[in-house]
Amino acid sequence: MGMTGELRTFSFADIFQIILSNRKSGLFVIEWEDINTVSYVKDGEIIFTRPIDKIHKVYTEKEFDSVIEKLRIPKQHLYKTVERFLLSRLDRRDGRFSLVDRLITYDSDYPVAYSIETLTMMSARLLEPEEVARKISEDMLIFELSSDYKQIAEKAKLNPQEAKVLSLIDGERTVFDIRKDAKLETLTVDRSLYGFLALGMIRRKKKERKQKPNVSLELLVKIIKRVKEV
Amino acid sequence: MKTIKKIKIVIAGPFSAGKTQFINTVSEIKTVKTERKTRAEGEKAVKEHTTVAMDFGKIRIDDEHELYLFGTPGQSRFDFMWEILGEGALGIIVLVDSTDPSTFHEATRIINYFQSRYSVPMVVGANKQDLPNAWSPRDVATALNISESENIPVVPVSAIDKEMVKETLIRLLELIRDELVS
Numbered sequence: 214m215g216m217t218g219e220l221r222t223f224s225f226a227d228i229f230q231i232i233l234s235n236r237k238s239g240l241f242v243i244e245w246e247d248i249n250t251v252s253y254v255k256d257g258e259i260i261f262t263r264p265i266d267k268i269h270k271v272y273t274e275k276e277f278d279s280v281i282e283k284l285r286i287p288k289q290h291l292y293k294t295v296e297r298f299l300l301s302r303l304d305r306r307d308g309r310f311s312l313v314d315r316l317i318t319y320d321s322d323y324p325v326a327y328s329i330e331t332l333t334m335m336s337a338r339l340l341e342p343e344e345v346a347r348k349i350s351e352d353m354l355i356f357e358l359s360s361d362y363k364q365i366a367e368k369a370k371l372n373p374q375e376a377k378v379l380s381l382i383d384g385e386r387t388v389f390d391i392r393k394d395a396k397l398e399t400l401t402v403d404r405s406l407y408g409f410l411a412l413g414m415i416r417r418k419k420k421e422r423k424q425k426p427n428v429s430l431e432l433l434v435k436i437i438k439r440v441k442e443v
Numbered sequence: 444m445k446t447i448k449k450i451k452i453v454i455a456g457p458f459s460a461g462k463t464q465f466i467n468t469v470s471e472i473k474t475v476k477t478e479r480k481t482r483a484e485g486e487k488a489v490k491e492h493t494t495v496a497m498d499f500g501k502i503r504i505d506d507e508h509e510l511y512l513f514g515t516p517g518q519s520r521f522d523f524m525w526e527i528l529g530e531g532a533l534g535i536i537v538l539v540d541s542t543d544p545s546t547f548h549e550a551t552r553i554i555n556y557f558q559s560r561y562s563v564p565m566v567v568g569a570n571k572q573d574l575p576n577a578w579s580p581r582d583v584a585t586a587l588n589i590s591e592s593e594n595i596p597v598v599p600v601s602a603i604d605k606e607m608v609k610e611t612l613i614r615l616l617e618l619i620r621d622e623l624v625s
Contacts, residue, residue: 216578222545227586234585347548348588353559359590416590417555422562426533426619428450432508433623436450437616439504440609443469 220308224344225336228310230411232257233329240315242268243308250298253277253317259332260323261291262298277319292326300327304339330368330412334375337408345403348410349388355418356406357384362414369412371405378405384418447509452615453528454498454514455557456538457549461570461602462514463498465538468608470500470512525556534564534615538602539587541569541577547586554587554595564618568600568611594618 216231220243232241236257243250251271252262261281265271274280281287286294302308327335359365366379374397381391392402409415426433454462498514513528529535535557539550550567557565567587569580578586584597598614600607 216544216582217576218544223547223586227544227547231582231585235582348551348555350552351555351559354555355559410588413590417558417588417593419558419593420560420562422622426564426622427531428533428619428623430620430623432450432504433616433620436504436508436510437613437620439502440469440510440612440616443471443502443605443609 215312215314217309217311220310221306223310224306224340225303226333226340226407226411228312229329229333229336231312232259233333233412237314238317238319240271240311240313240317242271242311242313243302244268244310245302245305245308250302252295252299253280255319255323257329258325259295259299259327259329260325261286262295264298272313272315274317277317277323278321280317288321288323291323295327300332300335303336328368330365331370333411334369334371334408337404337411340404340407342400342403345400345407349403349406352387352389354388355384355386355420356382356388356410356415357418358382358415359413362409365412365414369408369414374401375405375408378402379409379414382409382415445507448507449509449511450504451511451513451528451532452612453532453535454512454538455525455528455535455553456515456568456570457540457546457553459543460538460540460546460550462538464602465536465568465570465600465608465611466498466500466512466514468602468605469502469612471502472500525553526560529557529561529563532561532563534566534619535561536566536568536611536615538568538570538600539583540571541580541583542571542574544578544586547583551587554589558593564615564622565595566611566615566618567595567597568602569597570600570602572599572607573601573604 232254238255241252241254248264249268250262251265252259378395381394392399395402454465456462500512502510504510515524515528537550537553540546569583571577580597580599589595589597596614598611600611
């Protein structure tokens with residue numbers, strides 16, 4: 214980790230995708246127009262969120278248990294802070310975010326009420342049409358299922374509409390076909406596809422190549438040699 | 444007089460990803476540019492001139508062959524050039540400004556476009572790795588939804604560094620070679 218960006222151009226679904234992919238521990242900081250919040254990420258799960266006046270203060274913290282002890286928050290109530298300071302803001306676009314590696318020690322296990330997979334789908338459901346079009350940009354795109362899509366879908370807690378969209382992904386149907394066959398609103402289908410992509414449940418299927426590259430092996434070897442010499 | 448056979452590689456990418464610089468760094472001729480002054484407010488703040496049709500550079504291979512590098516315009520209003528330049532290309536390099544996640548979606552759109560139409564080998568160059576705040580190639584790959592099965596390498600590059608530009612080109616050429624022998 215060690216990334217910054219704007220929520221206006223890089224959505225929560227995109228950020229959660231990075232957190233999920235890295236499965237690291239660190240901090241997810243957002244400078245909103247009204248407040249600053251910091252979410253504590255442990256092994257790719259957001260376990261606690263709180264508002265903070267001065268962001269630099271958070272970088273001096275060493276032990277997570279002493280942080281929540283000081284704030285007098287019992288472990289079983291940590292999820293309420295995620296609800297209050299993160300989930301309630303998933304529809305906002307006014308923040309600037311940072312994902313920061315942070316060596317804060319976690320001494321025990323902490324309950325995770327909202328898995329990163331669940332958060333990703335929750336945020337995908339709130340995407341605007343122009344945001345969805347950033348990744349579901351081609352009617353002709355074909356998606357195929359990843360080998361572990363079932364396990365991920367379980368963690369993501371799909372709703373019936375999303376489950377229906379998922380059932381239509383077969384490595385043959387285009388995005389156009391899925392929209393038509395799902396008989397749902399286009400935005401609902403596209404949000405679902407966006408979320409599945411972010412979760413790694415589906416992936417782009419490359420169009421099969423019918424012909425070999427129009428160049429001989431001998432010439433290609435020569436080109437490689439020539440480029441090395443440039 | 445012998446006819447020179449042209450071998451085409453396309454350099455695509457969002458606005459200000461470094462495509463013109465990439466071609467300039469490795470081309471043996473002065474890059475042929477079709478630049479105009481930027482007009483859009485957001486673009487003017489980034490750079491004064493931008494490519495409007497294509498950039499073009501080349502490397503002479505032998506007496507009969509030349510490697511042509513065509514750079515596409517970055518703005519989506521010039522999408523129609525992707526089709527023109529993509530036709531007959533041996534491979535595609537998609538450059539991404541690793542320091543600017545706001546452009547990653549445009550890069551995704553470009554990859555989606557080519558992946559759903561032209562099944563040619565593709566390499567993503569995570570450019571501007573020399574700058575602070577550059578996202579790692581691995582994180583860029585995640586943001587662009589590139590899965591391992593797609594066989595699209597995401598390589599670190601700085602378009603001002605000749606060796607890195609050459610390595611990116613060679614990576615693409617090796618992919619093409621693998622397709623030939625498979």
